[in-house]
Amino acid sequence: MRSVGIGLIGCGTIGKGVVELLTRNAETIARKTGLRLELRHVCEINRSVWNSITLPSGRFTADLNDILNDPETNVAIELIGGTTVAGEVVKQCLAAGKDVVTANKALLAIRGKEMFAAARAAGQCIVFEASVGGGIPLLSSLREGLIANRIDALFGIVNGTCNYILSEMATHNRAYADVLEDAKRLGYAEPDPTLDVNGTDTAHKLAILAAMAFQADIDFATIPIEGIQAIDRMDLHVARELGYACKLLAIGERNDDGISLRVHPAFIRATHPLASVSGPFNAVSVYGNAVGHCLLYGRGAGPAPTASAIVADVIAAATGNARRTFEQFQLLQDQNEPAIMKPIDAIQSRYYVRAMVKDQPNVMAQITRIFGERAISLSAITQHEAEADAPQDIVPVAITTHMAREGAMREAIKEIEKLDVITAPCVCIRVVAEHEEFKA
Amino acid sequence: MRSVGIGLIGCGTIGKGVVELLTRNAETIARKTGLRLELRHVCEINRSVWNSITLPSGRFTADLNDILNDPETNVAIELIGGTTVAGEVVKQCLAAGKDVVTANKALLAIRGKEMFAAARAAGQCIVFEASVGGGIPLLSSLREGLIANRIDALFGIVNGTCNYILSEMATHNRAYADVLEDAKRLGYAEPDPTLDVNGTDTAHKLAILAAMAFQADIDFATIPIEGIQAIDRMDLHVARELGYACKLLAIGERNDDGISLRVHPAFIRATHPLASVSGPFNAVSVYGNAVGHCLLYGRGAGPAPTASAIVADVIAAATGNARRTFEQFQLLQDQNEPAIMKPIDAIQSRYYVRAMVKDQPNVMAQITRIFGERAISLSAITQHEAEADAPQDIVPVAITTHMAREGAMREAIKEIEKLDVITAPCVCIRVVAEHEEFKA
Known part of the structure; x- marks a missing residue:
């Protein structure tokens, strides 16, 4: 049975979940995949962690080089978090010939392009299922x-x-x-x-x-x-x-x-x-x-679901399948053109707006006039009773609109918030229509 | 760009969906995967189909050999259905060195072991995402x-x-x-x-x-x-x-x-x-x-969602990823021991039972006695009014039970159905409890 050497970097809650899953499901994984996943190093600078979980002696280290210099560590799992140190660690692991598995969404959202390019330059791959939606595939x-x-x-x-x-x-x-x-x-x-x-x-x-x-x-x-x-x-x-x-x-x-x-x-x-x-x-x-x-x-989220995704990624790296799609498919930030972003002011939506207003005559007329001037058509207006603990003379007014342009809505809300009778910023929530399937 | 030759066998509703998807999304697929999927042959014995869709001339054939003997056809898609002819066609394709993609659930449920063993003997693989849940991955x-x-x-x-x-x-x-x-x-x-x-x-x-x-x-x-x-x-x-x-x-x-x-x-x-x-x-x-x-x-179901899974499988076959897991992972019928099946009589469940009874005194007592004798505890009994179009003297009695053993329930229902006051077979529906997550 082929053995896959793993170096884990950062042993917090998620890291401990990975250690636990590798132990608990070792036989299941070996039987399903034909792979023996061997946790060779756990790099953790906080030494109090070293005693909080049981591993064979010598597995814990505070020195990343123990992972980088071990030729039998094939896959590095980065669980440091953040966009600074984690990024440097990922690049070092890639340069040392390790595939990298990470759950670090901030790093990939902000520096993904750089990370993927570094992987490509090193002939390695990055796999990151756990960065979105925990264990969901x-x-x-x-x-x-x-x-x-x-x-x-x-x-x-x-x-x-x-x-x-x-x-x-x-x-x-x-x-x-x-x-x-x-x-x-x-x-x-x-x-x-x-x-x-x-x-x-x-x-x-x-x-x-x-x-x-x-x-x-x-x-x-x-x-x-x-x-x-x-x-x-x-x-x-x-x-x-x-x-x-x-x-x-x-x-x-x-x-x-x-x-x-x-x-x-x-x-x-x-x-x-x-x-x-x-x-x-x-x-x-x-x-x-x-x-x-x-x-x-x-x-x-949670240690076990996130570990489920991380260990699946380790397996995909170990079989070579992850590397193959990483190299051959064109799905990642470093391989594609900058997105042409549609400005949010241009989107169309229905809206819910809730204003806190002084309970005075003519308030509704003032608010509805502002919408009317911007051709925003209202579908419902409700004036609710004040909450038990709210000041008695302030009441919420809830308004829903028909389809309107975001830009016009923002202007309208800005105007409404200038009214004397408005006592707090409005809450505006978009009413999202079901996306149409099979759009042409 | 690497070209992948495809032979499609059986061009009914789903087959046409595959042809349409390969045409419509050709550029999207090429851009994502770096693969040019080339539909080289469509084998369909019903020649009326040949004129129902537009393909370059010479693509349609009634002779499977056109696919088997074409060295540039790498992947065969079996969409014949059924467990007889389809099984022989799959084996011929495998023996001719083609990976096989199929949506044929009956074939794999009943002759899966034989099909997978044939693929292994031929050094090819079978991929079958579309056989369950249409386009759902x-x-x-x-x-x-x-x-x-x-x-x-x-x-x-x-x-x-x-x-x-x-x-x-x-x-x-x-x-x-x-x-x-x-x-x-x-x-x-x-x-x-x-x-x-x-x-x-x-x-x-x-x-x-x-x-x-x-x-x-x-x-x-x-x-x-x-x-x-x-x-x-x-x-x-x-x-x-x-x-x-x-x-x-x-x-x-x-x-x-x-x-x-x-x-x-x-x-x-x-x-x-x-x-x-x-x-x-x-x-x-x-x-x-x-x-x-x-x-x-x-x-x-449906042509487009099913085609989504079929074409994904073609891509997995073309990259080699499908073959790698087919060979290395131990997840298929031919690689595993016969299941030890727990008999259904041994399962425990809550039950809903609906009996159609004559509207007479003492009916409830007779029914509840039968459950009581088998230590099946009832959680609710409702006698509903007859449907407008039902005979007036026959009414439904709905019973829900606490946890009971399936075997005891079946005995009870058999006894109830023997009662004179029962006018039709009982309907028995299991009340399925939410499965507990993270069971030890």
């Missing part, structure tokens, strides 16, 4: 099972923290801040959850998915990003009343005039399969011009 | 993205005809026979839909999935199969009242004492992602010991 499906399609659109729930928070708020009518505190306590949110709740993590994953789906070099800085921090439970309540669920979506669409990429909360029809993705689960809807609507669902 | 995910898992269970909705019928009956409160006629008219059911509605087609797909997921040689004849023909809309109505959806499921579970495989209608919790799979869509829930619950969803 997303990238391998884009690369293999769905390869014959022109991918027309992606709609993804790819951040478990946000999805857990929105699900909890909606199901149990709880406040954002309360649920966030719970999420931290339960381990569904980091101690500093900023990059999750502000949408940055979702955008990292969108950049990686979109580059492969649309074969384009994506400049991460050009992706418009909105998070979930401004969403109130009353918005989720209105969503449900109208037959929608509210989800933080990563959206990528291919149009005649370019690619539209964006991350924002969205109302989606309650009957769409994405609407029932709740709690810490992730899912991505892919629309291909042959396959139609295809959705992949599963746990998007 | 199911088998490639079992083979690659999820390879590091011990797969513990599969729950699949893999027959679009049945799913369409059950969805329509439930949503619009329509009768089975009416919906079936509609399904035929709309092309969602074959003119003779027997193999779909009686569960055979679902069992073919289960055999293929289970062999790969559980690494076992499955004897198709040992799979217990029930179809949807006996289901009445009142059963679907009760399901909804109780918080369930009724679906025809392919179920595979790995237990300490063997593998349990079965096809039957089932009540599943309305909140389970499978419950919202409606109309012609398919989905399979896979439970891996590392990834947890993973679900893959999409169109399970």
Whole structure:
């Protein structure tokens, strides 16, 4: 049986999950694949970790050179995270003749082009299933099972923290801040959850998915990003009343005039399969011009699901299949032209807008006039009662529009926020229409 | 750019979908994969087809030898269907040095072992993503993205005809026979839909999935199969009242004492992602010991989605990746031991039973006594009003049980059906519990 030498770099929560999976499923993997996966080195500078898991002696090291200089280590797993040290480590591993498996979405979203070019120069490959959607076989499906399609659109729930928070708020009518505190306590949110709740993590994953789906070099800085921090439970309540669920979506669409990429909360029809993705689960809807609507669902985070993807990538590297597609297929940022990005102001959508207004006569007239002047047609207006703990003279007004241009909406909201009767920034959530399958 | 020669055998609805996809997406595929897929021969004995699609002259043939003897045809696509001629054609293609791509679930479920052994003897491979779940990347995910898992269970909705019928009956409160006629008219059911509605087609797909997921040689004849023909809309109505959806499921579970495989209608919790799979869509829930619950969803039939999987397989054959895993991985029937099948009498489940009874005193006592004697504990009993068009003195009685052994249930139902007050065979539907993730 062929042995594959592995060097693991960074042994935090995910790294420990990899060690555990390699041990627990060693026989299963050997029986399925004919490969003996041998963890030869675990490089971890925090020595307190060395005693926290049981490995044969000499496996732990604080010196990356132990991996770089070991000719029997074929595959390096980078789990350091971040875009600086991790990038240098990846390049060193590639230059030392190792294929690299990584779960580092920030690194690939921001420096992917450079990393892939380095792999190509070294005659090695980078495999990165675990960077998006945890254990869900997303990238391998884009690369293999769905390869014959022109991918027309992606709609993804790819951040478990946000999805857990929105699900909890909606199901149990709880406040954002309360649920966030719970999420931290339960381990569904980091101690500093900023990059999750502000949408940055979702955008990292969108950049990686979109580059492969649309074969384009994506400049991460050009992706418009909105998070979930401004969403109130009353918005989720209105969503449900109208037959929608509210989800933080990563959206990528291919149009005649370019690619539209964006991350924002969205109302989606309650009957769409994405609407029932709740709690810490992730899912991505892919629309291909042959396959139609295809959705992949599963746990998007956690040590065991992420390790599932990482070890699958190690196996793909070990068989040579990953290298073959890496070399032969043209799906990665360094092989494709910069994306022609459709500006967000040009997109068309329906919108939900919630304004907090002083409970005075003539308020509705002032607001509706602003929409009317921009030819934005309203489909519904609801004035809800104030929350029990809110000031009595301030009430929420919820408005949904027919199709409108984003640019016009932004202008309208800016005008509305200038009104004396408006007491806080408006919350604006796009009502996302079901993507049409088999578009010409 | 490397050219890959393709011979297509059988040009019915799916074959035409393949021809269309190869034409329509030729540039997309070439750009993504670096491969030029060249359709060199279309073997079709029905010459009326020859004029129904436009191909360069000389592509159509009625002689398989044109494919077998062409050294530049690398991959043969078998779309004849059935288990006899198709099997011989596959073996001839393999012996002639072609890799074979097939969508033929019956052939692989029943003669898979023989086909795979023939491929191995010829030094070729068989790829068959399209045989299960149309365009959904199911088998490639079992083979690659999820390879590091011990797969513990599969729950699949893999027959679009049945799913369409059950969805329509439930949503619009329509009768089975009416919906079936509609399904035929709309092309969602074959003119003779027997193999779909009686569960055979679902069992073919289960055999293929289970062999790969559980690494076992499955004897198709040992799979217990029930179809949807006996289901009445009142059963679907009760399901909804109780918080369930009724679906025809392919179920595979790995237990300490063997593998349990079965096809039957089932009540599943309305909140389970499978419950919202409606109309012609398919989905399979896979439970891996590392990834947890993973679900893959999409169109399970139709020319374009099926062609999406077929062409992906052609590409996997052309790159050599398919051959590498075919040779090196141990996932197929000819490489594994016969499955140890857990008898269906030994499974434990909750049950829904609907009996049609004469509206007389003491009926309930007679029925409940029979369950009681077998220690089957009931969780609910409802006597519904008769349907408007039913005889007035016959009413349905719906019973749900707590966990019970299948063998005891079958005995109980046999006894109940002997009662004088029972006017028709009972309908018995298993209430399938959510599979537990990460079972030890």
